[in-house]
Each structure stands twice: as structure tokens, then as C-alpha cells.
Amino acid sequence: MSIKIILADDHTIVRDGIKYLLEEEENIDIIGEASNGIEALALIESKQPDILIIDVRMPEMNGIEAVTILNQKPAKTKAIVLSMHDSEEYILKSIKAGAHGYLLKDTDKKEFIKAINTVYDGGKYFSGDISNIIVSNYLQNTAAPQQIIAPKLDENQFGLTKKERQILPLILSGKTNSEISEILQNSKRTIETHRFNMMKKMNVKNLVELSVKAASLNLN
Numbered sequence: 001m002s003i004k005i006i007l008a009d010d011h012t013i014v015r016d017g018i019k020y021l022l023e024e025e026e027n028i029d030i031i032g033e034a035s036n037g038i039e040a041l042a043l044i045e046s047k048q049p050d051i052l053i054i055d056v057r058m059p060e061m062n063g064i065e066a067v068t069i070l071n072q073k074p075a076k077t078k079a080i081v082l083s084m085h086d087s088e089e090y091i092l093k094s095i096k097a098g099a100h101g102y103l104l105k106d107t108d109k110k111e112f113i114k115a116i117n118t119v120y121d122g123g124k125y126f127s128g129d130i131s132n133i134i135v136s137n138y139l140q141n142t143a144a145p146q147q148i149i150a151p152k153l154d155e156n157q158f159g160l161t162k163k164e165r166q167i168l169p170l171i172l173s174g175k176t177n178s179e180i181s182e183i184l185q186n187s188k189r190t191i192e193t194h195r196f197n198m199m200k201k202m203n204v205k206n207l208v209e210l211s212v213k214a215a216s217l218n219l220n
Helices: 012-022 037-047 063-070 088-097 109-120 132-141 162-172 177-184 188-201 207-214
Strands: 003-008 028-034 051-055 078-083 101-104
Touching: 003 012, 003 037, 003 109, 012 028, 012 109, 028 037, 037 051, 037 063, 051 063, 051 109, 063 078, 063 088, 078 088, 078 109, 088 101, 101 109, 162 177, 162 188, 177 188
Parallel strands: 003 028, 003 051, 051 078, 078 101
Antiparallel strands: none
16 A cells, blocks of 8 residues: 655655655655645645645745644644755744654755654654754654643733633634634734734734743743
8 A cells, every 4th residue: 555645845846856856655645736835725625635744934835734724623734844955943833833754955865754754653854963952852842742731920020811821822823814813702803902912912914923922921
């Protein structure tokens, strides 16, 4: 039985390179290709692959966003993030999103195949060029990456309201305004207003800055 894979990268030459790398493997079958996260999620819905190999940086929806959404659904597909970057930020964000593996684009054929088989068999695989200390420390300190934990702010240093403190962990877990409105039973417009006020209080302009600042809070 072959391992069914979907490739997602906005560069055709990268996808062709991966296909060339894997074409002689009898137990691996590339069943679809996508140029962004939105296309990848649509293909997963229709084809139900075993593994998604996805680039970190793509237009419309990047790899980390796509993996986050994928892991919010009861899908069997496991994601391996592919990147040119070995930065701690990308690695940890990928793990938090629910990726089962992280490979650098210069990974050789032997390691690529090993990663695919390891993830398919239920394990996790991170490129040998990536610090094992970073990964292990993160996994040890994150008992349940997908669990939503309400933040307990030290003396509520940013002056957040009770509702804003409910919204913060939901935003950090990758929920959209529409999803948060359903969870908290508030209108989308209300959630948008709370989100705007919270980001203003915390003096952040985007989700990346919000994540960095939230990391300094007491979330335990």
C-alpha cells in the first residue's frame, strides 16, 4: 500500500524537484499539487492523502496557517513543513500548528524518504540540521499544543477586560474572528472590536507581534 502525498509549494520547480526525488520510490505516490495553503486544504478535502508536504512561505495562505487549520479538522493527513529557513521561530510555530515534521529544502533523498516513512508510521521527524534541543524543550514544555489555555496575566498588566482575556488564547491558537464568535456566542463585529482594542492596549500591529508579546505573559 502506497503512501499518498500532496505537495504544496508556490514554486513549480521545487515541486518538480521533490517529485524527481521520490519518483523511484514504489511505496510513495504523489496524488496532487498545490501552489498555496488554500489549494492544499481543498485537495486534502477531496483526495484524503496520508501526508501533506508544505512550504512555510506561500501567497494567500502560508504553510503554518494551513497546518493549523488542517489540525482543527478530523483529517488523517499529517503535515511535514518544508522550508529554506532553520530559524527557531519557524520551527516552533510549525510544531505549535501541529506539524509532524520539519525539513529544510536542501535535505537529501535518504533523509527525505526517512522523514516521510517516520511520519506515516506515526512518529515525528525534524531535519538533522535543526537543533534537537529547541524541539525537545518545546515539546517538554507544551503538554498539549492544541489545547486552549486561558491566560492569567500578572496583575493584568495590559488592562485587558475579561472578554479580551478569553479571546487572546483563541487568537493565538489560530481561530478566525468568525470561529471565535461561534465559540463565545458573540457577533463577529463584537469580536473584531475586542480584538482591535486588545491589540491597541498591547501595542501590537499583527499576529506575529501579538504572539511574541503574549509569550512573556504567565499562561500557566
